[in-house]
Amino acid sequence: MSRPTTDAGSTRSHSPPHESSLYHVFVAFGFAGAEVGVILGRPVVAAVGLSLFGWSVAELLGEVSLADASYAGRRLAVVAGLYAVVAGSLLWVVQPTGDTLGVRGLAFAVAALALFARAGYDTLRTTAAVVSPRQ
């Protein structure tokens, strides 16, 4: 049969063939929500959509072994950091010019905070597990 591959996300990843998580569904839903919220100026929808998208992407990276699956907190923190940069650009650079795009920065900021919070929780939980491993 076909030769082995090391491509991320292939059937030869650590997940069993044909069986996966629901993250790919939430990547799609999150992206759609984020797009609608940002373009149409609905910060609530945008914030939730961005959070869902960022979270799902971070988890998928771990699931397909593109990132260390043991450190969910770090992956989330990286995504949150990227959101924070975008939020900062929109809120402090664009908004003072009076452009309505700046308002969208709020959604990125909220999403970044949510992901940072979750990353912190995951990190604490991982640390606790290392300190007192279950038998």
Added chain:
Amino acid sequence: MTAVMGALLLGVFLWLSRLENWELVGSGRASGTAGERTDGEEYTGAKPSGVIRWLTTVDHKDIGILYGVYATGMFVWAGLAAVVMRTELITPASDLVPASFYNALLTTHGVAMLLLFGTPILAAFGNYLLPLIIGADDMAFPRINAIAFWLLPMGTVFVFAGFLPVDGLLPAQTAWTMYPPLSSGIGAGTQGNVGVDLMLLGLHLTGLSATMGAINFIVTIFTERDESVTWANLDIFSWTMLVQSGQILFAFPLLGSAMVLLLMDRNFGTTFYAVEGGGPILWQHLFWFWGHPEVYILILPAMGIVSLLLPRFSGRELFGYNFVVYSTLAIGVLSFGVWAHHMFASGLDPRLRASFMAVTLAIAVPSAVKTFNWITTLWNGRLRLTAPMLFCIGFLSNFVIGGVTGVFLASIPVDIVLHDTYYVVGHFHYFLMGGLVFAVFAGIYYWFPLFTGRWYQPRLAKAHFWATLVGTNVTFFAMILLGYGGMPRRYASYLPQFATLHQAATLGAFFITVGQLFFLWNVVQSWFEGDPVESDDPWGLRRFDMYTAEWTLLNEQRRDALTDGGQPAADATVSTGGDDATPVNDNGDTERDDADDTRGDVDSSEGGA
């Protein structure tokens, strides 16, 4: 709407936060609290059942089925829109639906058929079959494959959001071409409603989906082929999928960018398509740079299906395999050099128009090469007029009419006269309905035993074919005549002298509708109650040395059924294949079908031509 969307997404977000090990969800063992498996079971690789299976699957076959079911739903939706429009056009006056609703139907029909049916149905075939044919275990990126599919339903909700009964929300009436300044939403009489924004966002998502799928197909074909599959013996369907994916990779991101610019014009006050900025013609250039390759994105895999099937029911190898491959590549390249023939009437520089006319005429050459190759494959062949074969022949005849009418349109003086008339509508529907849809039906009937393990009903399939063939030609040839008479497209009302031809076109549309009812009934009923397929070579292909790898899946499924404790009944017999499994008579027909015409659709009486 914000509140509903926000609540929905927040609910999902909270649910997500409670489940930490998603691998458990896929196997139906989610505890909601764990970070590890609570039952100590090992994975068996078995698929979970119910909705969870379809939500969590990354299996290329499942995703192919998802694409297929989704695309069929969109075909029904867009088809119903067409039926309402044709019914409106029975009389010259606009008396069935308001003109604005007619415009909305017109828009949704075009958008849905091209982007929500055409591209996904080909992805369905590609996902299900391509890895099997080239000997790959799965697509190269199964999760990206799944994401690409799940972007579609969300995109679809946005595209059709304007039809939802929400205050202040109206369906888009821009037609599928979305030309500014109508679509810019600035000024009186334009499409400033948020329904257009949502449609643009939805189309953006579907474009993203198509691009992700295309990357997956390309990588799969390049890196996941079995060692025995070389470029020299790669099957013709995979070749067309490869070229199509390459086209998507260049065309769809450009459409996405163009739509983002349009959204910015609408929402952020930019002037990309405003007269004082880039100008409305800029949109036409960007749109058609995607729009014309899109025609070939839809028709190339259809050609691949026909090229694959015709030899199997003609008893001959595909005539001129190399030339068919080269012409596919040529079409792939040339399709990016013809976009401005859609803009001959827009005041384009005459020197540019002439060059685009030349390239447009040139692209007819590889298309004609294919056509002659198909005809030569049929010549002196031992034809088996099964439902897939009938649809292939229907494709061929419709494709010739669509192609010939297209050559006339390539000529600048003729195009300027016929521009924006029903002639253009008839021409491209010969390609899309007469070409793409016929090839899709051929593929569905051919691989139906593989998809379902059961046979369809051949008489219903043939009734489907004849109703669709007659309906297609009555509808769209009438449109060509209407165009010659000067009937402009996109109008809900018209002058009385066009009434007879419009009524003929509507009659044809009703024929098509009846044919599709046959199809839907046949597929659904046969899927659940059809006769089981008893061989891994249901079409008797080994006799002609045309057996392809995808059919071995039937054997694997039977083995799995037996291993899982299934009863070794007649439909669970492990067949070793070959002529013993499906005896073939001297006419090249399976003898089983001579005895029972309800199986296999191999028509013995018309078989050996």
